[in-house]
Amino acid sequence: MEPNKSPQYDCPDILPEERALFAAITNQRLSPEEAARIKAPVVVYPREDSVLAVHWHPEFVPMELIKARIEATFPNAKEHLIIPTQHNELLVYDDYAGVEVDTFSPEFNTKVQLLLHFHPDRVKNAFVLRSMLEHTFNYRSSQLFDFLHSLSSKDSGFSLQKAAAKTGASAEVVDLVRAVAKKILLLLEEVEPSLPKDAIKNKVVRNYINGLRNGHNDGLIDRAQVFVDAVKAQVKRDFNLDYFYKTQEVIEETRGLGGCIVIPHPEQFWPILIADYDVDGIEVWNPQSSTYTDFLIQVVDRQNKTHRKDREPVLIFMGDDTHFGEKLRLPTETAKSKIGREVGVQPPWADLGTRKNLIQAKAIKSQVIAQYKERLNR
Numbered sequence: 001m002e003p004n005k006s007p008q009y010d011c012p013d014i015l016p017e018e019r020a021l022f023a024a025i026t027n028q029r030l031s032p033e034e035a036a037r038i039k040a041p042v043v044v045y046p047r048e049d050s051v052l053a054v055h056w057h058p059e060f061v062p063m064e065l066i067k068a069r070i071e072a073t074f075p076n077a078k079e080h081l082i083i084p085t086q087h088n089e090l091l092v093y094d095d096y097a098g099v100e101v102d103t104f105s106p107e108f109n110t111k112v113q114l115l116l117h118f119h120p121d122r123v124k125n126a127f128v129l130r131s132m133l134e135h136t137f138n139y140r141s142s143q144l145f146d147f148l149h150s151l152s153s154k155d156s157g158f159s160l161q162k163a164a165a166k167t168g169a170s171a172e173v174v175d176l177v178r179a180v181a182k183k184i185l186l187l188l189e190e191v192e193p194s195l196p197k198d199a200i201k202n203k204v205v206r207n208y209i210n211g212l213r214n215g216h217n218d219g220l221i222d223r224a225q226v227f228v229d230a231v232k233a234q235v236k237r238d239f240n241l242d243y244f245y246k247t248q249e250v251i252e253e254t255r256g257l258g259g260c261i262v263i264p265h266p267e268q269f270w271p272i273l274i275a276d277y278d279v280d281g282i283e284v285w286n287p288q289s290s291t292y293t294d295f296l297i298q299v300v301d302r303q304n305k306t307h308r309k310d311r312e313p314v315l316i317f318m319g320d321d322t323h324f325g326e327k328l329r330l331p332t333e334t335a336k337s338k339i340g341r342e343v344g345v346q347p348p349w350a351d352l353g354t355r356k357n358l359i360q361a362k363a364i365k366s367q368v369i370a371q372y373k374e375r376l377n378r
Contacts, residue, residue: 014183022187025207026199028060034328038065041073041342050366051080051344054098055115055264055283055319058084060198063093066324070343081369082343083117088137089198090130092120096376100264102136104244108271111239112247114254115262115283115319119376122258129253132245139243141200147235148188148205151181151228159234169227176216177224177231180208202232207329251278260375262317265289266296273299276307280375281315285348287341288321293348294357301361315372316363318346 030038038061051074058066063084070082083098084091090099097118105112123129150159164174184204192200205228213221254261255278262281266272267289273282273296283289284296297316304313322341348354349365358364 014186018183019187021208021211022184022191025204025211026191026195028196028199030061030065030328035065038324038327039068039072041069043342043345044072045074045345046076048074048344049076049078050369051077051082052317052346052365052369053320053322053344054081054083054117054262054317054372055085055100055286056322056341056343057086057100057324058091058093059086059323059325060196061324061328063091066343067093073342074344079366079369081373085115085117086198088133088140090116090118090123090126090133096120097123099133101133101250102140102244103247103250104241105247105269105272105275107275108269109241110269110271111241111244112269112272113264114247114250114279115264116250116254116259117262117372117376118254118257118259126257129257132250132253136244137197141197143235143239144200144202144204145185145188146239147202147232148181148185150231150235151205152178152185160231163227163230163234167223167227167230169223173220173223173227176220177209177228180212181205184208205232247277258378260372262315264319264321267292279314280312280372281317283317283319285346286319286321287338290348294354297354297357297361297363301357301363304361312375313362315368316358316361317368318348320345 051070053070080094081096082093083096084093085098085100087100088102090097097120099116101114101116103112103114104110160174160178163169188195188200206225209221209224209228251261260280261278262283263272263277263279264283265286265288266282282296282300284300285293300314300316308314320341320343321338322343323338326338326341349358
């Protein structure tokens with residue numbers, strides 16, 4: 001038996017309504033109402049004529065619905081560069097293919113994510129890259145089982161105590177979360193082979209707990225979510241990175257296929273700014289990495305004018321990091337940091353202070369689109 005699996009059970013303690021809740025949070029079929037919601041943007045940008053989006057996640061939402069939403073969001077756009085970047089899964093949107101891949105950088109002993117972008121013809125027979133992505137996808141998915149065992153196992157009691165002390169979680173909160181984790185493990189044991197592979201994510205825990213609001217006090221559920229987030233953060237810190245491909249290996253495979261590479265949210269792993277990897281661009285802003293945008297612009301500009309002056313410049317990008325699955329959830333179930341994100345909506349491009357730095361760095365959005373398309377189409 002695999003070490004991250006629970007033994008087979010008849011699950012006598014799982015109620016029908018609990019099975020229904022689990023089925024609902026892992027369901028990826030959209031109702032007509034949900035499809036209509038995806039196609040209708042909350043805000044429209046009629047004056048925007050350039051749409052640049054190279055970091056966003058379709059999740060399980062069909063591309064035709066996403067395309068309808070983007071076209072409705074920017075009804076008068078004249079130029080586009082829109083590339084999906086699902087986690088460790090290569091997808092195509094119109095003229096380009098993309099993926100966000102987890103890698104390991106031994107130089108500074110941390111996980112690094114890369115955005116890989118291609119002309120679709122380059123990856124039709126990319127068997128090695130697709131094998132690397134499949135391995136990474138499956139390994140990253142295994143983190144959910146580590147997470148659930150940390151929440152439910154008696155052996156992880158010390159970790160739970162640390163998370164409870166850090167978040168002020170009461171015994172009632174800890175008991176609720178442990179019971180939920182045990183039931184999710186049992187339910188996964190029953191139905192995992194029939195689940196879509198991208199339904200096995202850490203957010204299953206968050207979504208299941210949110211589904212209990214009708215039978216529990218909102219305050220208890222909110223405290224449980226804070227506690228769960230603390231445990232998840234620890235599980236991520238402890239996750240073994242040795243099973244990810246090395247960053248340089250992924251870069252070399254991508255270059256061999258004629259692909260391009262962008263480093264997303266570098267403020268989360270500063271050493272990458274001096275690693276001098278062979279990349280085409282650096283993301284200076286996204287909704288969860290927005291503190292040092294102006295500084296990052298200046299860093300890229302300075303690098304281009306000094307030790308990269310004899311090479312192609314590193315381009316400046318911004319990533320909206322939209323997750324489309326979040327747009328189908330109720331406000332009480334949605335991560336607040338993700339609810340307002342939209343493909344192609346990156347406010348710093350129009351911010352007066354940031355715009356000055358962008359002009360000095362020769363990073364005009366329309367020019368970035370043209371330059372990156374030229375590289376992708378070589």
